Amino acid sequence: MKSLLLLIFFGVVVYANPQLYESQPNIIFKYDTLESKQKATSLEIDFNNAVLFMEQKEYLKAITLFKKTAKILKIPSFLNIGICYYKLESNNNAFLYLKKIYDLKEASKEDVYSYMSASFYLYQLTKDRKYLATITDIATELSSKKFTEDVKRLVADTYIMIKDYEMAIKIIKTMKYIDDLKLALLYISLKNYDMATVHLNGAKEKYGDKVKLNEILWFSIFKNIKSNSLAKLKDDIITLQELKNEFNINRKLPLKVFFNPKKFSAKEYLTKITNFDEKRKIDMIFYFSPFIFIDREEIFNDSVMGYVLKNQENITLIDTMLQYNSFLLTVIKKDPIIRAIELEKDINGKFEKKSYEYYNLGLSYAQIFDYINAYKYFKKAYDLSHSNKLYSSMTLIAAKRAKIKLTKNFETKLRNNLLSKDGDYDYLGKFVYKIIFDKKYQMPEKKPSRTDRKSIFLRSLDFIDKITEQGLNPNATLLDVDVKDPLVYLFRSLTKKELESNYEYISRLQDTLPKEYNDYYLRGPMIITEYYMDVVKALGIFSKVDFNIEGEISPTYFKTKAYVELYKNQPVKSIKILEKLQNEYQLNDKSTTELLIAAFLSANDYSNAMATIGMLQFEQNDDDAKFINGVQLLQNMRLNSVLQFFNSKYDGDMIDFKIEGYEEYLESL
Structure with a gap:
């Protein structure tokens, strides 16, 4: 009896080379029983000659010999015949021989690796994912003895192809040789940037050739862009500047800006709607904040003019102020965008402006996500009435939401004024400060006024203050008393019942959330639509x-x-709607502009997208636009001043960054 072990090695992809080589697993063939020593020797010679012809790409000669050896070595010969036909792009013949192996179900137990290899090639030919499923199904039943290094590599590659990156990592970590670069790219795909850093550093230590090290540097830059690791990114850029003359990986694996409709997973969206970040907390404060109507107290506390009621001129002015109440009551019932336009038109037509008029206009802009104009008018309100603590707090949070950098002197004045004793809306203004700026701030012992205690605003502040610790608490007063409000109704709908599993929770919401009678969620203040x-x-x-x-x-x-059309892959329709809105209503805020940029990118109108990004950076000094332009400078190797574009973390929800060819590169490793 004679036992022979024949090994065939195929090339591995190296992207650094101009030529692209196809990656295939090592194939191990074993046979034990031959009729005689002479026949065994003859078979060994024919089989090895066939392998040699394969290595020399003499595929037709190899096929002739493999057909001869197939009489005894059926499975390995059929597999190699199939591979040869695959190389010759004779797909029908390749499929015929590979399918013969696939149909021999006993081969999945007797010659596991060959059976898996046949399945692997059948997927390459047909793109039918059942062949990949076959590989993973067999892998789950394999004993540790049969789970050889080659089998592990093939199974890991299969999981990569079906994008089950967690399972791929799990398999790779059991192998004797750990491919750090492959693991790093998998971790980047899973947004585990800390582990990606560990394995990129490991890959850097293992590779010596410049091309591979340049690739690792490029992936490190990409990882730091995605993770907002600005210090590490700047270090990598400095290294890149030193290699500029010999670096060309950006041409092989270009860094692209794109609209990513799947930037967040369903799980990440669930976190966003049940545990609010700072941006959503500020938007909620703007949503629940009261418009200020003029009452007796406001009249007597006006800081611009000290009214003397016996003076006929001042009585006339008071009548004018009361007329504003009627006007405001009418205008706040209108669409929020129209509301902001009409309030601004009204205030621009007056010689004497009141602090509450500026405040109401600022609040209107905040509710349509125009934070720059919101800050502008909140500040004007504050300038006219320092005693109003709500004006101070709104000015601070609007600046924070708009990423406006206040001078240290002005910010100190705002905070000192806000935290001083007494003043209008004292309790509410300080409560806003506590939620956003200083969780440990001790609220004043003086209780809020009776009017404030009855307001939805105070109940909302209490709810926002506790959301991080308690989540969507069904016992919150806001969710009980104010359930008629559309946003509050959504919050209440999303509360989890006692002992309800995650599966039951999601299933219930999928069944009960309004999908048709949902008009309230598709218009009105932007936070309602965004949250929905x-x-x-x-x-x-x-x-x-x-x-x-x-x-x-x-x-x-x-x-x-426009948002819906974009996410339904109809960017041209989205662009037309947005351009019409900008022309008719002068909507040039960041929110609308970002939506337009995303639509341009989705429509592959890269020139208009980048031009609009440039305009956003120039006109609004926007940090996100600056970051995107910095990425473009990196791709174009314009490195002289690029570091200054990465001073603030990127915060966009729709526009993302990718490396073209990333998945193909990963699958090739």
């Missing part, structure tokens, strides 16, 4: 929601419609 969109994405029901409101022509609805 995040909810349907978290539940995976975006495609099942009816976003149409028959006959609706309000600008906030059309902005929602």
Whole structure:
């Protein structure tokens, strides 16, 4: 009896080389019983000659010999015949021989690796994922003895192809040779940037050739862009500047800016809607904040003019102020975008402006996500009435939301004024400060006024203050008393019942969340629409929601419609809607502009996208636009001043960054 072990090695992809080589697993063939020593020797010679012809790419000669050896070595010969035909692009013949192995179910136990290899090639030919499923199914039943290094590598590569990166990592970590670069790219895909850093450093120590080290540097830059690791990114850029003359990986693996409709997973969206970040907390404060109508107290506390009621001129002015109440009551019922436009038109037509008029205008802009204008008018309100603590707090949070860098002197004045004793809206203003700026701040012993205690604003502040620790608490007063408010109704709908499993929770929400009678969520203050969109994405029901409101022509609805068209892969429709909104309503805020940029990118209109990004950076000094332009400078190797573009972390929700060819490179390793 004679036992022979024949090994065939195929090339591994190295992207650094101009030529692209196909990566295939090592193939191990074993046979034990031959009729005689002479036949065994003859078979060994034929088989090895066939292998030699394969290595020399003489595939037809190899096929002739493999057909001869197939009489005894059926499975390995058929596999190699299939591979030869695959190389010759004779796909029908390749499929025929590989399918013969696949149909021999006993081969999945007797010759596991060959059977898996046949399945691997069948997937390459057909793109039918059942062949990949076959590999993973067999792998789950293999004994540790049969789970050889070659089998592990093939199974890991299969998991990579089906994008089950966690399982791929689990398999790779059991191997004797750990491919650090492969692990690093897998961790980047999973957004585990700390582990990606560990393995990129490991890969850097293992490789000596410059091309591979340049690739590792490029992936490190990409990882630091994605993770907002600005200090590490700047270190990598300095290294890149030193290699500029010999670096060309950016041409082979270009860094691209793109619209990413899947930037967040359903799980990440679920976190966003149940545990609010600072941005959403500020937006909620703006949403629940009261518009200020003029009452007796406001009249007597006006800081611009000290009214003497016996003076006929001042009585006339008081009548004018009371007329403002009527005007405001009418205008706040209108669409939020129209509300902001009409309030600004009204205030621009007056010689004497009041602090509350500026405040109401600032609040209107905040509710349509125009934070720069919100800050502008909140500050004007504060300048006219330092005693109003709500004006101070709104000025501070609007600046924070707009990423406006206040001078140290002005910010100190604002905070000192806000935290001083007494003043209008003292309790509410300080409560806002506590939530956003100083969680440990001790609220004053003086209780809020009776009017404040009855307000939805105070209940909302209490809710926002406790959201991080308590989540969407069904016992919160806001969710009980104010359930008629559309945003509060959504919060209440999302509360988890006692003893309810995650599966039951998601299933219930998928069934009960309004998908058709949902007009309140598609127009009005932007936070309602944004939150509703995040909810349907978290539940995976975006495609099942009816976003149409028959006959609706309000600008906030059309902005929602532009968003929906973009996420339905209709960017041209989205662009037309947004450009019309900008022309008719002068919507040049960051939120609308980012949506337009995303639509341009989705429509592959890269020139207009980058031009709009440049305009956003120039006109609004926007940090996110600056970051995106910095990425473009990196790709184009314009490195002289690029470091200054990465002084603030990127915060965009729709526009993302990728390396073209990333997945192909990963699959090739």
